[in-house]
Amino acid sequence: MSKFLEIALVAAMFATPAAAEAIKLGRPALPEEVAAWDIDVAPRDVGLPEGSGDVTTGEELFVEKCAYCHGDFGEGVDRWPVLAGGQGSLTEPRPVKTIGSYWPYLSTVWDYVHRAMPFPEPQSLSVDETYAITAYLLYVNDIVDEDFVLSKENFASIKLPNEDNFYDDDRDTVEVPRFSVEPCMENCKEKAEIVMRAAVLDVTPEDAAARKAREEAAARAAEGAETGTAAAETATAAAPAESAEGEAAQGAIDPELAARGEKVFKKCKACHQVGEGAKNKTGPHLDGVVGRKAAAVEDFKYSSAMRAAAEDGLVWDAEALHAFLKKPKAFIKGTKMGFSGLKKDSDIDAVIEYLRQFGG
Amino acid sequence: MTRKSGPSTTRRGLLKGALAAGGAAVVGGAARAGNGDPAILEPQPWRTSLGDGVDAHPYGMPVEYERHVVRRNVPWLTADPVSSVNFTPLHELDGIITPNGLCFERHHGGAAVIDPGMHRLMINGLVDTPMVFTMEDIMRFPRENRVYFLECAANSGMEWRGAQLNGVQFTHGMVHNVMYTGVPLRYLLEAAGVKTAGTWILAEGGDASAMTRSIPIEKAMDDCLVAFKMNGEALRAEQGYPIRLVVPGWEGNMWVKWLRRIEVGDRPWHQREETSKYTDLMPDGRARRFTWVMDAKSVITSPSPQKPILHGPGRTVITGIAWSGRGTIPRVDVSLDGGVNWHRARMDGPSFDKSIHRFYYEFDWDGRPLLLQSRAMDSTGYVQPTKNQLREIRGTESIYHNNGIQTWAVNEKGIAENVEVS
Numbered sequence: 001m002s003k004f005l006e007i008a009l010v011a012a013m014f015a016t017p018a019a020a021e022a023i024k025l026g027r028p029a030l031p032e033e034v035a036a037w038d039i040d041v042a043p044r045d046v047g048l049p050e051g052s053g054d055v056t057t058g059e060e061l062f063v064e065k066c067a068y069c070h071g072d073f074g075e076g077v078d079r080w081p082v083l084a085g086g087q088g089s090l091t092e093p094r095p096v097k098t099i100g101s102y103w104p105y106l107s108t109v110w111d112y113v114h115r116a117m118p119f120p121e122p123q124s125l126s127v128d129e130t131y132a133i134t135a136y137l138l139y140v141n142d143i144v145d146e147d148f149v150l151s152k153e154n155f156a157s158i159k160l161p162n163e164d165n166f167y168d169d170d171r172d173t174v175e176v177p178r179f180s181v182e183p184c185m186e187n188c189k190e191k192a193e194i195v196m197r198a199a200v201l202d203v204t205p206e207d208a209a210a211r212k213a214r215e216e217a218a219a220r221a222a223e224g225a226e227t228g229t230a231a232a233e234t235a236t237a238a239a240p241a242e243s244a245e246g247e248a249a250q251g252a253i254d255p256e257l258a259a260r261g262e263k264v265f266k267k268c269k270a271c272h273q274v275g276e277g278a279k280n281k282t283g284p285h286l287d288g289v290v291g292r293k294a295a296a297v298e299d300f301k302y303s304s305a306m307r308a309a310a311e312d313g314l315v316w317d318a319e320a321l322h323a324f325l326k327k328p329k330a331f332i333k334g335t336k337m338g339f340s341g342l343k344k345d346s347d348i349d350a351v352i353e354y355l356r357q358f359g360g
Numbered sequence: 361m362t363r364k365s366g367p368s369t370t371r372r373g374l375l376k377g378a379l380a381a382g383g384a385a386v387v388g389g390a391a392r393a394g395n396g397d398p399a400i401l402e403p404q405p406w407r408t409s410l411g412d413g414v415d416a417h418p419y420g421m422p423v424e425y426e427r428h429v430v431r432r433n434v435p436w437l438t439a440d441p442v443s444s445v446n447f448t449p450l451h452e453l454d455g456i457i458t459p460n461g462l463c464f465e466r467h468h469g470g471a472a473v474i475d476p477g478m479h480r481l482m483i484n485g486l487v488d489t490p491m492v493f494t495m496e497d498i499m500r501f502p503r504e505n506r507v508y509f510l511e512c513a514a515n516s517g518m519e520w521r522g523a524q525l526n527g528v529q530f531t532h533g534m535v536h537n538v539m540y541t542g543v544p545l546r547y548l549l550e551a552a553g554v555k556t557a558g559t560w561i562l563a564e565g566g567d568a569s570a571m572t573r574s575i576p577i578e579k580a581m582d583d584c585l586v587a588f589k590m591n592g593e594a595l596r597a598e599q600g601y602p603i604r605l606v607v608p609g610w611e612g613n614m615w616v617k618w619l620r621r622i623e624v625g626d627r628p629w630h631q632r633e634e635t636s637k638y639t640d641l642m643p644d645g646r647a648r649r650f651t652w653v654m655d656a657k658s659v660i661t662s663p664s665p666q667k668p669i670l671h672g673p674g675r676t677v678i679t680g681i682a683w684s685g686r687g688t689i690p691r692v693d694v695s696l697d698g699g700v701n702w703h704r705a706r707m708d709g710p711s712f713d714k715s716i717h718r719f720y721y722e723f724d725w726d727g728r729p730l731l732l733q734s735r736a737m738d739s740t741g742y743v744q745p746t747k748n749q750l751r752e753i754r755g756t757e758s759i760y761h762n763n764g765i766q767t768w769a770v771n772e773k774g775i776a777e778n779v780e781v782s
Contacts, residue, residue, distance in 0.1 A: 025493065025551060026497045029482055040631070042625070094757075108630055108631060116468070119443070122569065166635075180743065183693065185703075192699055194731070194779045194780070201523075203525065204665075
């Protein structure tokens with residue numbers, strides 16, 4: 001750090017003459033351009049826009065737009081971040097680091113929600129919606145009451161509980177001197193014994209992958225040894241291409257449209273898997289969904305509304321899917337799907353085309 | 361591609377290759393009269409038929425025998441692969457440069473694919489004139505070429521509580537080393553004219569996560585680059601095409617990809633990735649923040665759990681990598697007995713500031729079990745600590761900046777596994 005500061009000082013000394021000779025390229029940014037991109041908010045209200053939102057509105061928005069990953073009360077679903085609770089856990093094994101237990105500044109919550117959330121639809125929340133969701137997050141962390149309204153005016157009055165427990169990197173004084181000593185080369189300790197093995201945990205994915213690769217290689221080798229004929233090899237090599245062609249012919253899938261749909265599907269991926277090995281996540285897997293009866297994935301817990309629709313004979317043909325994806329909550333009132341819908345019809349058509357590739 | 365006979369004979373070759381690799385001592389070492397090596401005695405297809413023409417592979421890829429050399433992820437680590445990480449296959453690499461397609465990926469809203477014609481870099485805040493640069497503008501500034509490592513602050517973060525993942529790819533694979541071509545950030549800031557009150561910058565990405573990090577102006581004016589090439593070719597999409605920030609020696613999260621904006625301010629912004637994340641929780645419940653520099657670190661890449669010793673006792677090569685955010689690595693020591701005794705490793709290849717260095721240790725293995733360790737010393741004299749030395753200060757919940765000494769236990773068969781030793 002000291003060397004770095006030295007360099008910095010030298011740089012600062014030359015800053016004035018260098019600035020005089022600055023390379024003039026680019027063009028001045030227009031005020032509206034700066035306004036469009038300058039969305040950051042920092043502590044002490046820096047950058048915070050005018051607006052407000054209350055806990056109740058925030059709860060409605062949160063349940064609709066956030067709860068499918070974070071849970072209705074910020075408790076977290078699967079491995080998505082836990083946003084509430086955890087107070088008092090920071091000195092315990094497996095601490096729970098939430099807005100209430102860990103985050104130092106409320107401005108960070110506002111900034112991040114506005115900048116990057118909801119995960120599949122970033123920068124889709126209005127200023128007031130962001131205030132409301134931030135207010136709800138304060139509420140679920142027991143920092144404000146249920147009738148609280150957060151606004152630009154009272155924002156600075158909220159201090160998060162853990163603000164004072166951060167300090168600047170002190171490795172240069174605490175660690176670097178301790179570790180900067182001539183290392184021992186001989187008889188540095190009496191003996192070294194194994195005290196823990198990763199193999200016991202058996203959580204390494206490589207094991208399975210490497211095993212599969214080895215087995216495949218062995219199978220290929222065996223196959224080559226047994227047949228050893230050009231014909232057999234050619235058939236194997238050609239198989240993937242043939243089946244790909246076969247699929248296209250059978251379903252008459254428009255590959256361009258499906259490719260666009262794959263991009264649109266990024267919005268869905270946070271909750272839905274599709275394709276080989278697809279599993280249920282927050283939402284059911286979507287293999288074979290097109291043309292299938294609604295609520296048909298056996299081991300998925302659908303909403304009662306979705307099950308009722310299935311009993312009424314709802315089948316996910318292109319038309320029904322289109323209506324559902326346009327406005328999920330209008331099509332099936334009470335669906336668990338938190339996604340607010342795809343605005344463009346062309347996006348909906350594309351994503352259905354993409355899903356058609358996976359059976360149905 | 362052009363001949364049907366190719367694949368079949370190639371596969372036969374593969375079988376023999378596998379046999380040769382598995383039983384090298386038998387095939388290679390014990391060839392007797394009348395029992396010669398078929399690799400020599402039999403005509404091989406690559407000698408008796410023609411290979412592909414120059415138009416077969418307009419963009420070349422590794423040969424089929426290397427197709428297992430890929431990035432891999434650990435599915436249970438994160439909720440979703442769109443906001444996740446994969447790992448560089450360090451066990452398969454040598455030298456100091458990471459090939460572009462094998463550089464680990466970490467993004468927070470998927471890998472954006474940006475049309476360079478529509479990309480803009482804005483500089484605003486405490487400047488004389490807020491500026492906008494197109495890619496064409498950026499390319500007209502003087503360029504620099506520098507080799508730097510990029511390490512995620514969470515590299516080895518899964519190992520704080522003890523040995524967990526059985527492979528150097530997973531324990532240490534959130535690092536890569538690339539030659540960047542770029543424009544010093546200083547030139548761009550000077551074009552806008554930083555006001556004297558400007559002491560910090562905020563770097564922001566143009567992807568769906570709009571990643572942001574605060575960086576002190578001293579670092580920004582010192583050695584940061586706005587890079588557009590890696591190893592001579594355009595950045596890969598997953599590495600921030602068309603431009604990324606290069607912040608030498610500092611944690612990877614600060615190297616904002618898809619860089620779209622630099623704001624100059626007079627204090628840090630305390631964004632999510634410098635408060636909720638990338639802060640180091642200490643045993644007393646308080647947390648270190650702004651822990652930017654990556655401490656000196658090394659690891660043996662071969663042998664390692666994914667790269668066992670297959671040749672049996674005798675002449676054996678140990679190799680690995682070392683790097684430091686504070687300078688170069690003049691020295692690495694290797695231990696065969698879990699840190700009781702140490703030997704100076706041989707450094708080889710170029711030694712660049714804040715770059716990966718390559719080391720080797722060649723020895724005669726007697727076939728007895730080994731406890732392999734490596735220990736880096738950087739140009740400031742800092743020596744890589746043991747994991748327990750780190751835990752004494754930091755406990756086991758700090759996630760980031762785990763640069764402790766790694767141990768691989770090698771058994772008499774040459775199989776290696778991730779262990780911790782007393």
